[in-house]
Amino acid sequence: MLSLRQRALLGGTASGALSVGVGTLAVFSFINARVSDRFDTALLDRHTQLVVGLSVTTHDPDALRDLMFDPAYGTPYSGRYWQVSNSEGEIFTSASLFDGVIAEPPGTPDVTTLWNTRGPENEALRGAYQKITYEDGTVWGVSVAESQAQLVAERHTAQQSLLPVFALVGLIGVVGSLLLTSIILTPLRKLRSDVAHRWDRDEDLKPGDYPEEVSPLVEDLNQLLRRNREIVSGSRRQAADLAHALKTPTAIMRNELLLLSEAGGSTETAVEALDRIDAQLGRSLARMRALNTADLTHSRTDLSHSIDRLARLFTTMAEREGKSLEIERDPGLWVRMDAQDIEEVLGNLLDNAVKWCKSKVRLTAGRTRNGIEVVIDDDGPGIPQDAHREALRSGGRLDTSVSGSGLGLAIAVDLLKAYDSRLDLGASNSLGGLECRIVIPKGTNAHPASG
């Protein structure tokens, strides 16, 4: 489909071409009329001059050649001619006609008549003719003619001189339509920019900031964005309610099984089934969130703040087990991710690291050329290279994803994937255990609202 800019350019060009075309035709028609009028006026003047000259030479028409002193009358085929003929059929002409004659108009009218005819060598001529009876009683047909080549040349010259003007007018029309398009599209560009920044500021767009034609669209957008947010928060509430509805009964069942076990009953199969239910539940709820999140929220989160929040929790957890957590992060790291989602990813990875490390975990976060990276290293046993893929596999078998053996990694992968980000596993060069590298590309990371 053509863009608005293309449509405006095409429309502007078409209307500009039409305007210039019609304008050109009108102006050329006017110029033609003016040039023809001037030509005819000059022709009539010469005809009058010939009529006057003949009035004193009817007895000696050959003397007219001396009276009509225009040099063009003396040059053969010059394009300017005169001719007189009497009732006896005698014809007297200018020298320029050489041995040719000018045809007289049909009916030999006795009023001055302008007409088009052919002259020597079939030359197109414009002529003026009148049949006149002089005071001495003689009757004469008086003609002057002029080649139309001059008229055509004059018209052509006038048109040529105007063509650049019309081309310039056309160009101005196209540039004007582009400028007009740009001005008309400015509110739409602002809308696009405001929508992008709305994710940053988390506030509604202001319809009053837009022209009246666009403001209804802005209100519709606000409603749509609010609806999206409600859908996300609603589905999260549902997930939380579902979690509460299912996890509390499984806790009760687990405790009943514990009592049964203490009384000597065999509960291993039931406990294992319960473990699988819990794992399935955790995974399904996490997937629900990942599926509903990225496309609808576009939240903006202060990653540095989230890291600090989690650091407080995990530092305490590590210290309780005689371990340490070291945090190194750049200030002012922002990402276009929901805060709960990025904290869930970091929490799962830190939980694994604290659980499996011997004594030390380190989290580093900073900007790279391509975005933001968060690296969590530990000095634990790590994961063998050939097991990385299985550990990260989304939708892997749940009976291998029981608590503490990979579910957290799989959830982290699902959530990161929803934001076009990824988790890479490797060996920690500095601490010797597992290295979890979260790569958040540009476009998923954001800058503070001020810029």
Next chain:
Amino acid sequence: MRVLLAEDEPHLCEQIKKLLNAEGRVVDIVNSGLEALHLGATEPYDMIILDIGLPERDGISVLREWRSAGIKTPVLILTARDGWSERVDGLDAGADDYMTKPFHMPELAARVRAILRRQSGQLNPVVEMGNVVLDTRNGRVTADGVPIDLTAQELAVLTYLAHNVGRMISRTELSEHIYEYDGDRDSNTIAVFITRLRKKLGPDLITTIRGRGYMIDSA
């Protein structure tokens, strides 16, 4: 030791109460956020187990209100909300620990013991008081290595005194921490429990401070 359990699932409440009673704790149960807010603010609990998803008022807001009112009773959050953000929110609101459902009862018991020990400064779950030893993990008591059978009320009195070794405990305070909210709080019965404990554990374990209360010496 008296514990407030704020949880809206009755079966789970009974299971937890049974677990804690076995260790000599007294448990009051409430099923809504408003009840929890009221009792937590007005009764002298030794700790509170708080669900977040309570009816009428959510647990986090109840906890925030307690903390802003200066109530420092240790709180363990027990919830189905297992996200890390929610855990941090809970701890930032003033919780001392956070457990997610489903959970293992022994782990809950251990977390409760740990919180109560931290509260009283007792780092060891086994409290030795001369020849008497109280294992807070299972409520077992020995005197000179011989197991002694105590009733639930006797164990509750001994446990509270053992968690406050070296500190004089008035009859009123003792009754506030060994009776449930709806229980008959006749402080005269405290003297009966003390007498029975002396008979079972020896006359010198608990000292009576006339007109003021009781104390287990730290020596």
